[in-house]
Amino acid sequence: MTTLRTARLTIALLVIARMAGAQPPVRTTDVARPDASRSVTLPLAEYNRLMDLANRPSSTSATPPVGAVLSSADLRVRVDRETAQGVFTLVGDVLRPGINRVPLVSGATLIEGSASGRPLPLSTDGVMQTALLPGPGPFSLTLEWGAPLTFAPGRASFTLPVPPAGTARAQIDLPGEQADVHVSAGLVTKRSTANGRTIVEVTLRPGSPAEMWWSMRDSAPVAAAREVRTLADVMTLVTLDDSDVRMVALVDVTVVQGEPRTIEVRLPADYELTGVSGSSLASSDQREGGMLLTVAEPAARHHQFLVSLERPHQGGSFALDTGFVSVPDALRERGEIAIEGVGTLELAATGRGAGASGDETAAGSLHRTDVRELNAALRSLARLPILSAFRYQRAATAPIALSMDVRRFADAGVLAAVADRAVATTLVTTEGRALTEIALQVQNRAQPFLKVALPPGATIVSVDVAGETAKPMVGADGTRVPLLRPGFRPNGSYQVSFVYMHAGTPFLRKGDFQMTLPRMDIPVGIVEWEVFVPERYDVRAFDGNVIDRGTLPPPFRMAGSEGATSGRGAGVGPGSGGGVGGGRYGGVTVTAGAGLPGQIRGSATDQAGGAVPGVAIEFAVGNLHRSTVTDAEGRYALSDLPSGLATISAQLAGFVTASHSFEFDRSSKRVDFVMTVAALAESLTVTAESPEMRAKARDTQKTSEPPSQNVVNLQRRASGVLPVRIDVPRAGVSHQFVKPLVVDQEAVVSLRYRRR
Numbered sequence: 001m002t003t004l005r006t007a008r009l010t011i012a013l014l015v016i017a018r019m020a021g022a023q024p025p026v027r028t029t030d031v032a033r034p035d036a037s038r039s040v041t042l043p044l045a046e047y048n049r050l051m052d053l054a055n056r057p058s059s060t061s062a063t064p065p066v067g068a069v070l071s072s073a074d075l076r077v078r079v080d081r082e083t084a085q086g087v088f089t090l091v092g093d094v095l096r097p098g099i100n101r102v103p104l105v106s107g108a109t110l111i112e113g114s115a116s117g118r119p120l121p122l123s124t125d126g127v128m129q130t131a132l133l134p135g136p137g138p139f140s141l142t143l144e145w146g147a148p149l150t151f152a153p154g155r156a157s158f159t160l161p162v163p164p165a166g167t168a169r170a171q172i173d174l175p176g177e178q179a180d181v182h183v184s185a186g187l188v189t190k191r192s193t194a195n196g197r198t199i200v201e202v203t204l205r206p207g208s209p210a211e212m213w214w215s216m217r218d219s220a221p222v223a224a225a226r227e228v229r230t231l232a233d234v235m236t237l238v239t240l241d242d243s244d245v246r247m248v249a250l251v252d253v254t255v256v257q258g259e260p261r262t263i264e265v266r267l268p269a270d271y272e273l274t275g276v277s278g279s280s281l282a283s284s285d286q287r288e289g290g291m292l293l294t295v296a297e298p299a300a301r302h303h304q305f306l307v308s309l310e311r312p313h314q315g316g317s318f319a320l321d322t323g324f325v326s327v328p329d330a331l332r333e334r335g336e337i338a339i340e341g342v343g344t345l346e347l348a349a350t351g352r353g354a355g356a357s358g359d360e361t362a363a364g365s366l367h368r369t370d371v372r373e374l375n376a377a378l379r380s381l382a383r384l385p386i387l388s389a390f391r392y393q394r395a396a397t398a399p400i401a402l403s404m405d406v407r408r409f410a411d412a413g414v415l416a417a418v419a420d421r422a423v424a425t426t427l428v429t430t431e432g433r434a435l436t437e438i439a440l441q442v443q444n445r446a447q448p449f450l451k452v453a454l455p456p457g458a459t460i461v462s463v464d465v466a467g468e469t470a471k472p473m474v475g476a477d478g479t480r481v482p483l484l485r486p487g488f489r490p491n492g493s494y495q496v497s498f499v500y501m502h503a504g505t506p507f508l509r510k511g512d513f514q515m516t517l518p519r520m521d522i523p524v525g526i527v528e529w530e531v532f533v534p535e536r537y538d539v540r541a542f543d544g545n546v547i548d549r550g551t552l553p554p555p556f557r558m559a560g561s562e563g564a565t566s567g568r569g570a571g572v573g574p575g576s577g578g579g580v581g582g583g584r585y586g587g588v589t590v591t592a593g594a595g596l597p598g599q600i601r602g603s604a605t606d607q608a609g610g611a612v613p614g615v616a617i618e619f620a621v622g623n624l625h626r627s628t629v630t631d632a633e634g635r636y637a638l639s640d641l642p643s644g645l646a647t648i649s650a651q652l653a654g655f656v657t658a659s660h661s662f663e664f665d666r667s668s669k670r671v672d673f674v675m676t677v678a679a680l681a682e683s684l685t686v687t688a689e690s691p692e693m694r695a696k697a698r699d700t701q702k703t704s705e706p707p708s709q710n711v712v713n714l715q716r717r718a719s720g721v722l723p724v725r726i727d728v729p730r731a732g733v734s735h736q737f738v739k740p741l742v743v744d745q746e747a748v749v750s751l752r753y754r755r756r
Contacts, residue, residue, distance in 0.1 A: 063096075064095035064096055066095065067094065067095060067096045067100035067101065067102070067135070068092060068093065068094040068095060068096075068100050068101075068102040068133065068135065068139075069092050069093055069095065069166075070090055070091070070092040070102070070103075070104075070163055070164060070165035070166065071091050071092050071093065071165060071166050071167075072090075072091050072092075072165055072166060072167045072168075072169075073088060073089070073090050073091075073162070073163040073165035073167070073168040073169070073206070074088070074089040074091075074169055074170075075087075075088050075089075075160070075162075075168070075169065075170035075171065075204075076089075076170075076171050076173075077145075077160065077170060077171070077172045077173065078173040079149065079158070079172070079173065079174050079175060080175065082148060082149050083146060083147070083148055083149065084146065084147050084148075084149060084158045084160075085111075085144070085145070085146045086144075086145050086146075086160075087142060087143070087144055087145070088104075088105070088141075088142070088143040088144075088145055088163065089140070089141070089142055090104065090140070090141040090142075090143065090163055090165065091138075091139075091140050091141075092138070092139055092165070093135075093136070093137070093138045093139070094133050094134065094135025094136050094137055094138075094139060095135060095136055096135055096136065097135055097136055098134070098135065099132055099133070099134055099135075100132070100133055100134075100135050101123070101125070101130045101131075101132060102130060102131045102132075102133050102139075103125070103128050103129075103130050103163075103164055104122075104128075104129045104130060104131055104141070104143065104163055105128075105129050105143070105145075105161040105162070105163050106127050106128045106129070106161060106207075106209070107127050107159075107161055107209060108129060108145055108147075108161035109145065109146055109147060110122065110129060110143055110144065110145055111144040111145065111146055112143075112144045113131070113141065113142065113143045113144070114141070114142050115131075115133070115139060115140070115141050115142070116140065120141060120142075120143075145161070147159060147160075151216075154215060154216055155213050155214060155215050155216055156213065156214060156216055157211055157212060157213030157214075158211075158212055159209055159210070159211050159212075160204070160209065160210045160211070160212055161209050162185070162186075162204045162205065162206060162207060162208055162209060162210055163206070163207070164206050164207035165206050166206065167203075167206070168203070168204040168205070168206045169201070169202070169203055169204070170186075170201070170202045170203075170204055170210075171199065171200070171201050171202075172199070172200045172201075172202060172212060173197060173198075173199050174197065174198045174199075174200065174214060175196070175197055175198075176196065176197070176198065177193045177196065177197075177198055178198040178200075178214045178215070180214055180215040181198065181200050181212070181213075181214045182212070182213050182214070183202050183204070183210050183211070183212055184210055184211040184212075185204060185205040185208040185209070185210040185211075186202045186203055186204040186205055186210050187202065187203045188200055188201070188202055189201050189202065189203055226257055226258045226259075227257060227258055228255070228257065228258035228259070228260045228329075229255075229256040229257040229258060229331055230253050230254060230255050230256060230260065230263070230327070230329065230330050230331065231253070231254045231256060231330055231331060231332050231333075232251065232252065232253050232254075232326075232327035232330035232332070232333040232334075233251075233252040233254075233333070233334050233335065234249055234250070234251050234252075234324070234325055234326065234327070234333060234334075234335040234336075235249070235250040235252075235335065235336050235375050235377055235378040235381075236248070236249045236250075236324050236325060236335060236336070236337045236338070236378075237249075237337075237338050237339075237340065237378060237381045237382055238322070238337065238338070238339045238340070239340050239341070239342070239384070240339065240340070240341040240342065240345065240347070240404075240406055241342045242315060242342060242343065242408075243312060243313065243315050244310055244311060244312045244313060245310070245311050245312075245313055245320065245322070246308070246309070246310050247268070247271060247308070247309040247310070247311075247322075247324070247325070248306065248307070248308050248309075248381055249306070249307045249309070249324070249325035250304070250305075250306055250377060250378065250381070251265060251304065251305045251306075251307060251325065251327065252302070252303075252304050253302070253303045253304070253305075253327060253330070254301065254302055255300070255301045255302070255303070256331070259298040259299050260295065260298060261294060261295060261298045262292050262293060262294050262295070263292075263293045263295065263303065263327065263329075264290060264291075264292055264293075264327070264328060264329055265290055265291055265292075265293060265305070265307065265325060265326070265327055266289060266290040266325070266326045266327070266328050267289065267290050267291065267307075267309065267325060268309070268322055268323030268324055268325065269289075269323060270311050270322075271309040271310065271311045272309065272310050272311065273286060273291065273307070273308070273309060274308045274309060274310050275306075275307075275308040276291070276293070276305060276306070276307050276308070277305070277306050278293070278303065278304055278305035278306065279304065280295050280296055280297055280300055280303045280304070281293060281294070281295065281296070281303075281305060282294045282295060282296040290328075293305060307325050309325070316408050317406060317407045317408050318406055319403075319404070319405050319406070320403070320404045320406065321401060321402070321403050321404075322401065322402055322404070323399060323400065323401050323402075324337065324400050324401075324402070326394065326399070326400065332393070332394075333393070333394040334391075334392070334393045334394075335391070335392050335393075335394065335400070336369070336374055336375055336378055336389070336390070336391050336392075337366070337389065337390040337391075337392075337402065338371070338374055338378055338379070338381075338382060338386045338388075338389050339386065339387050339388045339389070339404070340382050340383070340384040340385065340386050340387060341384065341387055341406070342384065343408060343409075344408070344409040344410075345387075345406055345407060345408045345409065346406075346407040346409070347387045347388055347404060347405070347406055347407075348404070348405040348407075349388045349390075349402060349403070349404045349405075350402070350403045350404075351365065351366025351367070351368070351390050351392070351400075351401075351402050351403075365392065366390040366391070366392045366400060366402065367390060367391050367392065368388070368389070368390055369389050369390060369391040370389065371386045371388075371389045373389075373391075374386070374389050390402070414445070415445070415522075415523065416444070416445055416446040416447040416522075417442060417443065417444040417445060417446075417447035417450070417483065417522045418442070418443050418522055418523050418524075418525075419440040419441060419442050419443075419496075419520075419522055419523070419524045419525065420441045420443065420493065420524075420525045420526075421440070421441050421524070421525055421526055421527075421528070422438055422439070422440045422441075422520075422524045422526070422527045422528070422742070423438070423439045423440075423528050423530075423710060424436060424437070424438045424439075424517055424527060424528065424529040424530070424747075425437045425529075425530050425532070425710040425711060425713075425714050426515060426529070426530070426531045426532065427532050427711070427714055428504075428515075428531065428532065428533045428534070429534070430506065430507050430534050430536075431504075431506050431507075432503070432504035432505045432506045432507060432513070433501065433502070433503055433504060434501070434502040434504055434515065435499065435500075435501050435502075435714065436499065436500055436501075436502065436517070437497060437498070437499045437710070437713075437714050438497065438498060438499075438500075438517070438518070439495055439496070439497040440495070440496045440497070440520075440524065441493050441494075441495055441640060442483065442493055442494060442495070442496050442522070443492070443493040444483050444484060447483060447522070448482070448483060448485075449473070449480040449481065449482055449483060450480065450481040450482075450483055450496060450520060450521065450522060451477070451478050451479070451480050451520065451521040452472075452478055452479045452480070452481060452498070452518045452519075452520055453477075453478040453479075453518055453519040453520075454478070454479060454500055454502075454518045455502055455516045455518060457502060457503055458500045458501065458502040458518070459500060459501055460472050460479055460481075460498055460499070460500045461499050461500060461501055462498065462499040463481055463482075463496075463497070463498045463499075464495075464496070464497045464498070464624075465481070465482060465483065465484060465494070465496050466484060466494040466495065466496075466642065467495070467621065467622060467623060467624035467642050468622075468623065469623065470482050472498070481496060481498055483496065492597075494642075495640060495642075499714075500518070507534075507537060507753065507755070508755075509754070509755045510752075510753060510754040510755065511752075511753060512542075512750060512751065512752050512753075513750075513751055513753065514544075514748065514749070514750045514751070515531060515748070515749050515750075515751065516746050516747070516748050517529065517746060517747040517748075518746070519744060519745060519746045520742075520744070521744060523741070523742070523743045523744075524741075524742040524743075525740070525741065526738060526739070526740045526741070526742075527546075527738065527739045527740075527742050527747050528736070528737075528738050529546060529736070529737045529738070529739070529747060529749070530710060530711065530734055530735070530736045530737075531734070531735045531736075531737070531749070531751070532711045532732050532733070532734050532735075533732050533733055533735070533751075533753070534732045534733075535732045535733055536755060536756055537733075537753045537754065537755055537756065538733075538753065538754050538755075538756055539733065539735060539751050539752070539753045540751065540752055541735065541737070541749050541750065541751055541752075542750055542751070542752050543749075543750035544737075544747075544748045544749035544750050545739065545746075545747065545748050545749075546737035546738065546739045546747050546748070546749050547737060547738050547739065548735075548736075548737055549736035549737060549738055550736075588648075588658050588659070588660040588671065588672070588673055588674075589670075589671070589672040589674075590660060590662060590669060590670070590671050591669070591670045591672075596639065596668060597666050597667065597668060598639065598640050598641045598642070598666045598668075599637065599638065599639045599640075599641065599668050599669075600619065600637070600638045600641060600648065600664075600668075600669050600670070600671055601635070601636070601637045601638075601668075601669075601670055601671075602617075602635070602636060602670050602671040602672045602673065603630070603633075603634045603635045603636070603672050603673070604617075604630045604634045604636070604650055604652075604672075604673045604674075604675055605634055605672070605673070605674055605675065606655075606674070606675050606677070607674060607675075607676060607677070610634075611630075611632070611633050611634030611635075612630065612634050612652065612655070612675050613629075613630050613631060613632045613633070613634055614629055614630060614652060615629060615630040615634070615636075615650050615651065615652045615655075615673070615675065616629055616650070616651045616652065617629065617630065617636045617638070617648065617649070617650055618648065618649045618650075618651065619638050619641060619646060619647075619648050620646065620647045620648075621641070621642050621643075621644040621645065621646045621647075621664065622644060622645075624642060626638055626641065626713075627709065627713060628709045629709070641664065641666070642664075642666070643664055643665050643666045644663075644664060645661065645662075645663055645664075646661065646662060646663070646664040647659060647660070647661045648660055648662075648671055650673040650675065652675060654677065655675040655676060655677060656675070656676040656677075658673045658674070658675065658676075711734060735751075737749055
C-alpha cells in the first residue's frame, strides 16, 4: 500500500510540474525566492484534490455474486399407465472456488443422480434439492425423476418440476393420440404422433413448476382386462455327466391373448436352478416348485427364456426318474427332449406321461423320435453325440416324466501311435561294426515323439520322417525321434526311418556275437530283420527271441524283397558295360494300375517285347529316393510311396536310360519301360579265373541267400548320404528273421560264425 501511495504521489508531482511549465514565467520582481528552480506553486484546491487521489485505498478483485449458475435444463419424460418418469440433463458452471451448493429442482422425487458417470452428492435445503459441487469449472448433471399421475373426470395430469436454469425445454411422451395437451407454465412448440403415442415438445418457465394435463374420454366404456392365453414350446437337453445331471431348457412362449406381466415356469423336483436368462426378462423370483418370470414388455407377443438346472447322482451306473421344465398356464405345450452323455455308457430310457387321474394319456405321453428330426436350436445346444430323443405334446394337467437306466463303462486306454510294420536292415563289417536302418510305417494320433532305447554304445546318425530329414533329441531315458504333428496327416500312415551305428568286437577265426534291435515305445505289428554279413564267414543263428524266416511257409516274403536278385553278392550300381546313347530315350507307358494305394508296378522289356531282368528302377519325390530291380520276368513293384512331383527311371548297362516325370497322387499306377539298346563302347574287358575259383563260387552260391533291396538301399545310403565313414560289405550272405507283435521290447538274435 505504501508503494502504491508513493507511485501516486510521484505521478501527482509530475503532473504539477507539467502544469507549472505551462504557466507564464514569473518575474523576479513579483516573487523573490532564494531557489526558484526547485519551487512549484499551485492552487490549494488542486493540491487537496491530488492528496485525495493519493490517499484512496487500492481496488481488490471482484467476487462472483453467486456460487454457481445453471445455463440450461433438458427434460425427457415418458408417461406409462399411472406414472411419469423422466431424465433431467442440467448444464452449468461453478463460479466460486471450493465446494459450492448448487440448487437443482424444488418439490421433486429424485430416483438417482450422477455427474460424469459418478454418484452425485445431493442435499435438501427445505423443499429445494441441491448438489454439492467443487469449483470453479463447468459441470453436467443427470437426474432421474418420477411422479404419479392424477386422474380427474375427463383428464389426466402430473406436475413437472422445472430447474432454475437459463433455459428449460422438455419432451413429453404420452400414451395414445392426444390432440389436447396443455401446460400451465410454458409453451407447447411441437406435437407429433407415432405408433399410438403422442410426443410433445415444451418450452418451460425456469424455476416454476409446470402442470401437464390432457383430455380423457369419459363416455367410452372402460374395457375389461382380457384373459391371458399363451402357447409354449420347450426344448430340453439332458447331459449325463460323471457326477451330475445337467438340464438346459429353451422355453418359447407365444402370447395369443392379453398382456402378461409375469409368466410362471414349473421346475422338476430335486434340481437346483443355476441360471435363467432371456432378452425380454426383467426379473425372476424363485418359488417352491418353480419360479415367476417378470417380462419387460407385456405388450410383446413372443418371449424366450433359457433355464439351466443341475442335480447330483451317485456316479457310475445309476437309475434316474426325472421331470422337465414346463409352463403350467399354457393352453398347449409342445416339447422335444435330447439326451447326451459324457464317456462310454449304455442308456435305456422310457418315457411316461400321466393325466390327472394317473392314467397314461396320449396327450401327455413321450414318443421316441429320430435324432435327425430334432429342432435345430436344440441340436445346437448339444456338445456330445445325442443318445436318445423324445417328442411330446402336453395337455394343461398332464406332467411329463422320463425313467432312465444308465450303465457306465470304464474308460479304456487308446493307443497314441502304432506301427503296422518295422523293417530292420543290418550290415555287419569284418571289424565288428554294425550299421542298422529301421523303417516303420507309423499311424500317429497324439504322440509327438518316438522314444528309442538304443543298444549300449550305439549312436543315431540319420533320421527321416515322411521323406524329410529330421533331428533326433537325446534325453536321459533314451533318444526321441520327432513325429508329425497329430492331425497333419489325417489320411493315413507315413514312414519313419532312422539309421544307427554300433561299434562291436572285430571278427576272429570263429566265435559268437549277439545282435539287438532297439526298444521302441509304440506297438509294432511285425518286425522283419535282415542281417547282412561278409561273405568270408559262415554264420548261423543258435539263440534269440526272433524267428528264422527259413522256418516259415514259402508265401512269406520280407518287405522290400520284390525284385531281389538271385545269386550271391549285392552291388551298389549296375556293373560295367556299354555307355548310354546320347539323346535317345526308351519308351515309357503310364497307366492306372489295380494295386494298393501308394504302389507303382510295371515291367521292363526290350524292343522285341522280351523281358529284361536286372533293370535298376529309381523313384524320386523331393529328397526321398526308392529303388528296386526287375526280377527274372522283368517285373518290379514299389510300395508305400509318397505323393508329389515324381520322377521314375530305368537303367541297365548296355541300354539307354528311360525316365518319366509325373504328378503322383498315391493312386495305384502301372509304369512300363521299353529299353532301347545303346551304342557299343569301343572297349573290351577280359576277365579270367581258375577252375578252383569257379568251383568255390558255385559252392558258395548254393549256400548264400540273395539279399533284399533293403540291403542295396542301405549300401547306397552309407556310401553317399550318411555323415560317417564305414566300410560296408559289398557282397555277403543275408540272414532274415521276423518277430510278430513287438510291444516295448528288444529283438535279440545270437549268431555263431566261422571263417571259411
